[in-house]
Amino acid sequence: MNSSVIIFPGSNCDRDMAVALKKFGFKNKMVWHNDTELPKSDLVVLPGGFSYGDYLRCGSMASKSKIIDSVIKFAKSGGLLLGICNGFQILTETELLPGVLLKNKYSKFICKNVFVKINNSENKYFKNIKKNILELHIAHNEGNFFCSNDQMKEINDNNQIAVHYCSQNGEIEDSFNPNGAIKNIAGLFNKEKNILGMMPHPERMIDNYLSGEDGSIFFQNLINNLK
Amino acid sequence: MEVNENIALEHGLNKPEYKKICELLKRTPNITELGIFSAMWNEHCSYKSSRLHLKNLPTKGKKVIQGPGENAGVIDIGDDDAIVFKIESHNHPSFIEPYQGAATGVGGIMRDVFTMGARPIANLNSIHFGSPQHKKTKNLLRGVVQGIGGYGNCIGVPTIGGQTSFDESYNGNILVNAMTLGLVKKNKIFYSKAAGVNKPVIYVGSKTGRDGIHGASMASAVFDEKIEEKKPTVQVGDPFTEKLLLEACLELMEGDSIISIQDMGAAGLTSSSIEMASKGKLGIELNLNKVPCRESNMTPYEIMLSESQERMLIVLENGKEKDAKKIFDKWNLDFSIIGKTTNSKKIELFYDDKKVAEIPVDTLVENSPMYDRKWKKTKLPKKNKFSKENFKNLKIGNVLTKLLSNPNICNKEWIWEQYDHTVMGDTIQKPGSDSGIVRVHGTDKAVAATVDSSAVYCFAHPLTGGKQVVCESWRNLISVGAEPIAITNCLNFGNPEKDTNMGEFVECVQGIGEASKYLNFPVVSGNVSFYNETKDKGIKPTPAIGGVGLIKNFKNMITMDFKKVDNIVLVIGKTEGSLDQSVFAREILNIKNGPPPEINLFNEKNNGETVLNLIKKKLIMSAHDISLGGIMVAIAKMCIKAKKGIKLKKTNQLINQFQYLFSEDQGRYIVEIEKDKFQEVKEMLNKSSVHYDELGHILDKDIIIDDKTKLSIDDLVKSNYTWLKGYMDK
Numbered sequence: 039m040n041s042s043v044i045i046f047p048g049s050n051c052d053r054d055m056a057v058a059l060k061k062f063g064f065k066n067k068m069v070w071h072n073d074t075e076l077p078k079s080d081l082v083v084l085p086g087g088f089s090y091g092d093y094l095r096c097g098s099m100a101s102k103s104k105i106i107d108s109v110i111k112f113a114k115s116g117g118l119l120l121g122i123c124n125g126f127q128i129l130t131e132t133e134l135l136p137g138v139l140l141k142n143k144y145s146k147f148i149c150k151n152v153f154v155k156i157n158n159s160e161n162k163y164f165k166n167i168k169k170n171i172l173e174l175h176i177a178h179n180e181g182n183f184f185c186s187n188d189q190m191k192e193i194n195d196n197n198q199i200a201v202h203y204c205s206q207n208g209e210i211e212d213s214f215n216p217n218g219a220i221k222n223i224a225g226l227f228n229k230e231k232n233i234l235g236m237m238p239h240p241e242r243m244i245d246n247y248l249s250g251e252d253g254s255i256f257f258q259n260l261i262n263n264l265k
Numbered sequence: 266m267e268v269n270e271n272i273a274l275e276h277g278l279n280k281p282e283y284k285k286i287c288e289l290l291k292r293t294p295n296i297t298e299l300g301i302f303s304a305m306w307n308e309h310c311s312y313k314s315s316r317l318h319l320k321n322l323p324t325k326g327k328k329v330i331q332g333p334g335e336n337a338g339v340i341d342i343g344d345d346d347a348i349v350f351k352i353e354s355h356n357h358p359s360f361i362e363p364y365q366g367a368a369t370g371v372g373g374i375m376r377d378v379f380t381m382g383a384r385p386i387a388n389l390n391s392i393h394f395g396s397p398q399h400k401k402t403k404n405l406l407r408g409v410v411q412g413i414g415g416y417g418n419c420i421g422v423p424t425i426g427g428q429t430s431f432d433e434s435y436n437g438n439i440l441v442n443a444m445t446l447g448l449v450k451k452n453k454i455f456y457s458k459a460a461g462v463n464k465p466v467i468y469v470g471s472k473t474g475r476d477g478i479h480g481a482s483m484a485s486a487v488f489d490e491k492i493e494e495k496k497p498t499v500q501v502g503d504p505f506t507e508k509l510l511l512e513a514c515l516e517l518m519e520g521d522s523i524i525s526i527q528d529m530g531a532a533g534l535t536s537s538s539i540e541m542a543s544k545g546k547l548g549i550e551l552n553l554n555k556v557p558c559r560e561s562n563m564t565p566y567e568i569m570l571s572e573s574q575e576r577m578l579i580v581l582e583n584g585k586e587k588d589a590k591k592i593f594d595k596w597n598l599d600f601s602i603i604g605k606t607t608n609s610k611k612i613e614l615f616y617d618d619k620k621v622a623e624i625p626v627d628t629l630v631e632n633s634p635m636y637d638r639k640w641k642k643t644k645l646p647k648k649n650k651f652s653k654e655n656f657k658n659l660k661i662g663n664v665l666t667k668l669l670s671n672p673n674i675c676n677k678e679w680i681w682e683q684y685d686h687t688v689m690g691d692t693i694q695k696p697g698s699d700s701g702i703v704r705v706h707g708t709d710k711a712v713a714a715t716v717d718s719s720a721v722y723c724f725a726h727p728l729t730g731g732k733q734v735v736c737e738s739w740r741n742l743i744s745v746g747a748e749p750i751a752i753t754n755c756l757n758f759g760n761p762e763k764d765t766n767m768g769e770f771v772e773c774v775q776g777i778g779e780a781s782k783y784l785n786f787p788v789v790s791g792n793v794s795f796y797n798e799t800k801d802k803g804i805k806p807t808p809a810i811g812g813v814g815l816i817k818n819f820k821n822m823i824t825m826d827f828k829k830v831d832n833i834v835l836v837i838g839k840t841e842g843s844l845d846q847s848v849f850a851r852e853i854l855n856i857k858n859g860p861p862p863e864i865n866l867f868n869e870k871n872n873g874e875t876v877l878n879l880i881k882k883k884l885i886m887s888a889h890d891i892s893l894g895g896i897m898v899a900i901a902k903m904c905i906k907a908k909k910g911i912k913l914k915k916t917n918q919l920i921n922q923f924q925y926l927f928s929e930d931q932g933r934y935i936v937e938i939e940k941d942k943f944q945e946v947k948e949m950l951n952k953s954s955v956h957y958d959e960l961g962h963i964l965d966k967d968i969i970i971d972d973k974t975k976l977s978i979d980d981l982v983k984s985n986y987t988w989l990k991g992y993m994d995k
Contacts, residue, residue, distance in 0.1 A: 053689070149686055
């Protein structure tokens with residue numbers, strides 16, 4: 039399976055993502071933001087970080103970068119496109135996903151483990167996954183997902199919510215919401231479910247000496263589904 | 266502008282210094298030259314009050330590749346890998362503008378590390394604030410934490426540890442010390458020494474603006490109530506540009522075109538160019554019209570003294586300019602050839618085709634002033650006598666609850682959750698541990714780092730305090746199973762022109778020297794910050810020590826959470842019961858005089874090495890050093906982390922139970938061992954003549970001290986975790 043990780047100036051989880059993809063069997067290529075063509079890929083990843091410094095709205099500069107047209111084309115033709123953290127922000131800025139990611143509710147950067155519950159597993163990302171509550175890690179300042187009522191209706195109608203923040207036992211309640219995201223949304227699909235944007239970082243949880251190992255479950259399952 | 270003595274005084278120079286400048290130049294300097302002298306001769310850059318004493322620190326060792334004098338120290342961690350590390354203060358700017366002050370402190374120290382060719386792999390910090398009741402404390406803490414996070418998080422380097430304290434002596438003068446560790450191959454280390462004549466001098470990075478002019482001079486003066494007016498001298502950080510600069514420099518460093526490289530830190534272009542020339546015994550000629558400027562009409566004086574961030578100076582091999590420029594173009598950074606090396610041994614500056622400054626380099630460096638300032642020795646205070654009377658009416662549970670929620674002991678999660686501590690995917694011990702640990706990417710090795718200080722001890726008796734901080738750093742590394750290698754120090758003190766403050770400095774440094782020599786734990790880099798004083802009130806002496814150690818196989822690291830019910834818990838090291846200067850004496854008994862706990866370097870070394878041996882033989886399941894709050898706080902923290910309990914044995918100690926449980930005697934550890942290994946452990950401890958007490962065994966919940974005292978872990982978690990959150994988010 040071939041994967042590509044896009045590097046924007048200011049990306050800082052690009053290496054971590056590449057390490058994780060390779061660990062679970064992807065042949066990965068790094069793609070520079072000024073390139074215009076994607077290598078042949080089964081999966082394209084927009085990694086975490088602060089693309090172009092994120093001095094404007096997070097992800098907005100990246101959504102106008104040279105490579106992004108190819109990325110959009112790839113996704114629109116059904117290719118798997120995964121955006122983690124800043125990658126999720128870029129996906130909303132390119133309008134491949136609905137809504138926006140606002141500043142966290144308490145205006146603080148948050149770096150900690152959270153639990154997320156998978157809401158929809160009828161897709162390449164979560165099909166057959168062996169756990170439906172995963173412990174993952176978040177590290178962001180703008181992860182507070184928000185959208186209009188109309189957008190929310192569409193999200194619900196199309197079952198686009200990928201993962202919710204929840205308790206260890208899967209309760210989706212306010213007290214387990216780290217950033218104020220509407221409906222505890224931690225990750226979202228497009229209508230067709232080939233694009234996934236997610237605030238938590240599975241690539242930081244790929245061996246038991248790190249903050250946890252549930253990221254391994256995510257990647258292993260993903261590559262199994264692609265084979 | 267005609268220069269005279271008054272203008273020199275306004276630049277922070279004194280009359281004899283101004284006279285000396287005129288003598289060295291054999292003329293009156295012009296304003297640009299005066300600016301350069303004032304920048305190079307101020308305390309921050311010249312170390313004029315401290316040099317004499319720093320000379321005595323042990324700086325060599327088998328694993329030391331580079332000691333003090335470079336951008337950072339370098340140590341050998343085997344297999345051609347080396348760790349570059351340093352700690353630096355950014356105290357004055359952080360008090361005036363906490364977010365930017367702290368952010369640029371982090372940016373500056375990371376630049377010091379990647380200037381040497383190393384990719385930063387971990388950040389730590391030591392931050393100190395005034396009393397929680399002081400009106401400024403909350404905002405300063407919030408701003409500093411956001412600033413440290415804002416910069417480090419954006420670059421993508423994990424912040425793996427640190428220390429936060431509160432003390433009223435910092436009310437008018439907070440401390441912000443930032444430390445960075447970087448990883449480099451031994452044969453790819455870059456130095457600041459220029460070599461060869463007619464080599465191009467290159468400016469890369471951000472453009473030069475008017476920010477930060479005289480920043481280094483500000484850090485060399487005491488504060489008064491007009492300090493807010495100095496806000497414009499605080500630099501503004503741009504972590505995005507720093508990230509680009511980091512990647513571009515490391516890319517250029519893969520080749521062999523760099524002769525010398527130096528970041529523009531304090532005193533900007535002035536100190537970077539002069540340092541390169543001085544180390545290479547060369548001259549440098551700069552055309553200031555070529556310096557990329559952010560603002561128009563900047564004068565040579567402003568260009569030379571600007572402290573705009575994210576800039577580097579590089580001396581390249583001839584003919585490599587084009588290739589180098591390509592790399593900086595790729596990263597969208599300025600690249601300008603601004604001059605060349607010469608054999609004149611002078612710094613010569615040109616602007617609009619006119620020579621605007623000409624100064625022999627040695628007058629700025631070798632001939633810079635050095636003072637043997639008057640200093641006063643601190644007498645060892647008399648010990649207090651504690652009797653049953655002191656402890657009457659006290660209950661262990663209440664005391665423990667109070668200590669666990671003490672601002673200096675309580676859990677600091679509110680702070681470190683704002684730092685990205687997991688980016689780069691190699692953090693295997695997070696903040697809140699004895700040391701932070703990151704793996705050396707792609708290997709079995711891991712590097713442990715800790716930063717410590719004990720201003721209360723240093724204030725009570727600087728010599729003992731200086732020793733203690735080094736020992737604490739050593740213990741924190743051993744507790745995670747790391748072999749201690751070397752330290753970096755950030756020496757935060759008051760006004761060196763006062764003999765008591767100078768005395769605190771001299772004796773702390775002496776203590777640091779003695780301990781690091783004895784423990785074979787050399788000082789490889791550091792920084793001095795004097796004049797931490799506002800309106801005549803100085804801070805408590807606060808040397809911060811950053812220690813670094815190596816774990817050969819990260820799978821053997823030790824964490825502090827208790828592992829298994831029924832395992833035996835030992836106290837390694839002798840408990841004498843010295844309560845003076847302990848948190849217990851100060852906060853519970855309200856006794857604030859007396860000497861700090863004694864340091865016995867023989868025991869310290871012997872106990873530490875024995876614990877490390879036990880760890881190597883895989884006999885230890887968990888470990889934690891005993892520090893603030895003594896045995897009781899140490900075991901409570903181990904219980905809290907594991908959500909387990911402990912049953913204490915009845916002890917037949919000669920000292921009172923409160924003294925046993927709350928004294929802060931040094932050189933001690935708590936360790937957990939399995940029952941069937943106890944015999945082997947005992948034999949090893951006896952063989953090494955290490956004292957130990959059997960403290961008790963692990964339970965699945967509750968701390969049971971005696972028939973009457975049973976404490977629930979949930980309650981202890983609450984006392985430990987709620988103070989800071991409540992204080993900040995209220």
